[in-house]
Structures are given as C-alpha cells and as structure tokens.
Amino acid sequence: MPKIRAGIVGVGNCASGIIQGIELCKRGDKDAKTLGNTKIGAYRIEDIDFVTAFDVGANKVGKPLSKAIYLGPNMVRWTGSVSGCEAVVKESPVLDGVGIYVDEKIKPIKSGRPIAKIKDEVMADLKSTKTELLVNYLPVGSQKATEFWAEVALEAGVGFVNCIPVFIASNDGWGKRFSKAGLPIIGDDVKGVVGATIVHRTLARLCSDRSVRVDRTYQINVGGNTDFLNMKEQQRLESKRISKTEAVQSMLTHRLPNDKIYVGPSDFIPYLGNTKLAFIRIEGTMFPGIPFNMEMRLEVDDKANSAGVVVDAIRYCKIALDKKVGGPLIDASAWLMKHPPVSLTDDVAKEKVSEWVSRPV
C-alpha cells in the first residue's frame, strides 16, 4: 500500500491524539471512522507515518516520537503505547511559540543555537526522511513560528496542513507562494468532527434556512489543557477570534454587527483536561416578529475532535501531491478548516471534495 510520509510541528496534545488514533486504527478498531471514512482515494488512516517531528519542550527534544507524545504537559491516554514513530523529536526555534502562561509547563529548551543552524538541520532531516508534508500544530499566537515553518515547507518542497489560526492558506501572499511552488496547502484552523464551530454553524444555517432572523449569538468555550491555558493570553487570541467568528458569520443571511456576536475561547478550568465545554446561545425573531432563543451545551474530547479531521486533511494533501496540484486547496480547506481561503457551506464543500478525489488525474 502507498504510505504517507508526514512531519509534525508541535508535539502537543493534538499530535499525541492523532498518533494514538492512528495506532488504534492499526489495531483494527472498528469505530475509528472519520468524516472522509476509513479510506480516502488509495489511502487508509494507518497509511500515515510520522517520519519527522519538531518541538521546543526540553523534555521532548531528543526523544523518540513514540515516547515524546506521552510526556508532560501532554495528557492524551487513549492507548498506553504506539508502534513505529521512532523518529527522534528535533529542536524547532522557539520564536513566538511559547506564551507567558504555558512557559512553566512547556519548559522550552534553551540551547542558544542560531536559528539558521536549526533551520539547516531541519532541512537536512526533511530531506533524509523524504518527508512529503508538514502538519502545523503550534500554539495559538505563533505567528512568527508558523511563518518559519511555512517558509521551510516552501524551501523543502513539501505540502502544508495548517491546523492553527495563523492565516497562511487564507492569506493571499502566502497562498500565491504555495501556488507558484506547486505545493498544496490546506488551512487555516482545523474544525472539529463535532466541535463548537460546526454545531454553531449548523444551528446558524438552520435559522437562515427557516427564514428566521438571528439577532444575537454567543459561543463560550472552556477547557483544561495547555491550548486553553495559552489562550488566556488575550494578545495571542486575535486571529483565533476572527477565525471562529467568521466561521459562524458566513452562515448567516445577514451578518451581525460586532457587538451582537461573541465567539471565542473563554477560560481555562484545569480539572477539565482535554474535555472541552461549549455553550452556545442564539436569539432571534420569527414570523410575525416574535422572539425565540435556543441554548445548547456541548461536551467533547477536544483532541479526538481535531484528530478525526486532521487524518483526513493529511490524506487530501497527499492526494494533491500525487495529482501535482499546488496552492491552497479551496474545497478541502472549506470542508475541514474554520478559516479557509473561500467559505462554502459544509454540504457543498463535502460534495466538491469527494468529486475532486474521484476525478482521474
């Protein structure tokens, strides 16, 4: 079977989740289905191999990936061990990757080595391992670090799956650079399988479809992992708020003014761990000018939510490499990401993606 040789940037909870999820698929877990199902084109989930990995945690750098995914502050424990994944986690430049609240937990390596030297080693590693695409799982607010890794992808000639809300696929300049290089990119900011964004979008779309007016809406999210702790730092949050808010606004018949919509990560509650709680409220008006409201509470494992979508994103990116399609993958990004280059309704995006996969090269 053809294999997919992927690299992972940021060996945190999401990385741990996707690797443990793939391991469960390898063991034949029948429930391990995803949006695109068990096979996309020629590729099964268990065809994904992580052959390179990069992080800054002093405890993770230098360790085999199979061990590093279980080291603190990671907390995903879906299975006690994983097969393969013997790639050694290599050092990444810290840049703006580590925020003030998570510094004590991540304990970034202080090697003092110049960025140019680290980059040379990264390039050599990607080449020797024949890495085909990189998955970006850096913390929210890592603008410079994400740009470093997008630049690396372009120079190394590999695809890019950008799971975080730093705008690369949806940025015109970066998008054009990936097109010019003939390299696929899917982004930005991964949706969950059944996450707060997709639920909120679906409810907003329902209101539009039933011709009722949405007057006000909010979505409050809380969790207890480093992702949520990092997001307590308001300065790191700007693009996350834009990404999440736009994902809902784009489903409304009439855009709401900024003071009538609140969508965002809201607090860190340590004992929740990887459990994420989302509280969604929509207030509106229906025929003949009568108010209504609805509220819903979602409780979900945040990392399962991400892993189930990213195993698909990786396979779409690989298919684009096989088809020699470069630039932002518009339909796949609209289907899988919160802030795609072009927003489509989820049903339209899904149909276009499956048509694209089955179209002969």
Ligand SMILES: NC(=O)c1ccc[n+]([C@@H]2O[C@H](COP(=O)([O-])OP(=O)(O)OC[C@H]3O[C@@H](n4cnc5c(N)ncnc54)[C@H](O)[C@@H]3O)[C@@H](O)[C@H]2O)c1
């Ligand atoms: N459902 C989801 O979990 C979901 C959905 C959408 C987006 N995301 C995003 O995915 C990203 C990863 O989430 P997570 O829960 O794994 O976070 P995490 O905090 O568990 O992991 C981040 C990892 O990045 C590492 N890191 C920090 N700076 C780095 C640098 N400069 N270079 C390399 N590595 C660096 C940290 O050491 C840590 O291991 C976050 O931005 C999150 O918002 C997650």
